[in-house]
Amino acid sequence: MKALTSVLALxxxxxxxxxxxxxxxxxxxxxxxxASWKPAxxxxxxxxxxxxxxxxxxxEGSCYEVYGVKDGKLFxxxxxxxxxxxxxxIAK
Amino acid sequence: xxxxxxxxxxxxxxxxxxxxxxxxEASRDWSASAPTREGALVKVWDLPLRLSHWAMxxxxxxxxxxxxxxxxxxxxAGYGVLALTLFRLVWGFVGTRYSRFQNPLRTFRVLxxxxxxxxxxxxxxYLGLNPAGRAMSITMxxxxxxxxxxxxxxxxxxxxxxxxxxxxxxxxxxxVILLALVHVAGVxxxxxxxxxxxxxxxxxxxxxxxxxxxxxxx
Numbered sequence: 001m002k003a004l005t006s007v008l009a010l011x012x013x014x015x016x017x018x019x020x021x022x023x024x025x026x027x028x029x030x031x032x033x034x035a036s037w038k039p040a041x042x043x044x045x046x047x048x049x050x051x052x053x054x055x056x057x058x059x060e061g062s063c064y065e066v067y068g069v070k071d072g073k074l075f076x077x078x079x080x081x082x083x084x085x086x087x088x089x090i091a092k
Numbered sequence: 093x094x095x096x097x098x099x100x101x102x103x104x105x106x107x108x109x110x111x112x113x114x115x116x117e118a119s120r121d122w123s124a125s126a127p128t129r130e131g132a133l134v135k136v137w138d139l140p141l142r143l144s145h146w147a148m149x150x151x152x153x154x155x156x157x158x159x160x161x162x163x164x165x166x167x168x169a170g171y172g173v174l175a176l177t178l179f180r181l182v183w184g185f186v187g188t189r190y191s192r193f194q195n196p197l198r199t200f201r202v203l204x205x206x207x208x209x210x211x212x213x214x215x216x217x218y219l220g221l222n223p224a225g226r227a228m229s230i231t232m233x234x235x236x237x238x239x240x241x242x243x244x245x246x247x248x249x250x251x252x253x254x255x256x257x258x259x260x261x262x263x264x265x266x267x268v269i270l271l272a273l274v275h276v277a278g279v280x281x282x283x284x285x286x287x288x289x290x291x292x293x294x295x296x297x298x299x300x301x302x303x304x305x306x307x308x309x310x
Contacts, residue, residue, distance in 0.1 A: 074252045
């Protein structure tokens with residue numbers, strides 16, 4: 001019983017510790033501080049210009065993450081708020 | 093002959109007097125004297141229930157550690173959760189005695205009393221799920237269903253990148269993990285209190301009837 005309790009306590013602890021560290025796919029696009037970032041709407045406009053139907057954009061780490069659809073396929077586009085360069089693309 | 097019958101009678105009548113005969117769980121206390129290996133060894137949890145329980149635990153664990161990073165694995169775990177939830181809902185109607193659902197309205201009505209009784213150390217022993225366990229299982233299944241469905245919706249053309257779908261998936265998934273920890277804590281607490289390894293019972297399916305009343309509710 002004691003072993004069981006300690007195993008479970010360890011489990012609970014590991015949950016609390018690992019939770020903040022749960023890595024997201026892609027998070028780092030720039031080192032520039034937020035105040036000097038270009039607006040998210042420009043990242044969305046860039047995705048639109050590239051032929052994506054933009055569903056949503058949000059800040060993910062130091063990136064603008066844009067949810068876009070192209071030819072019926074789902075994509076997550078990661079733009080740098082510094083120069084709006086496309087850093088990463090994930091096909092869902 | 094396990095606990096003294098007299099003790100139980102005295103204890104319960106004293107409580108009943110204090111609580112004016114209300115149908116409090118506490119007034120039916122058998123846990124304090126629940127023996128470990130007494131009565132008959134009976135099969136409580138059937139095999140499909142046990143398999144689906146542990147498979148669900150695995151799927152939830154995998155899903156918790158894989159979002160965004162291991163997308164394919166996360167998705168498979170999610171589909172696993174959905175399939176197991178569906179199975180469990182069906183099994184709650186056609187499974188063996190202790191797998192079957194009881195009236196959830198009644199469960200949530202007696203829940204506060206039972207939790208109060210646990211707090212006072214006077215929760216009685218059940219062979220199947222106690223009221224807290226029943227409330228946990230029904231809430232967990234609903235959350236798993238919402239989490240699984242909203243997760244699946246996120247990768248459909250229609251709901252991809254829709255904020256409320258993403259938020260629903262995030263919050264219900266957090267709630268599932270939170271409840272799972274409460275579930276585990278409850279199992280540990282009752283295992284210690286009733287001197288019975290409930291985790292092993294969920295592996296083997298067998299439990300001792302000692303401490304439960306004959307004809308005890310599931």
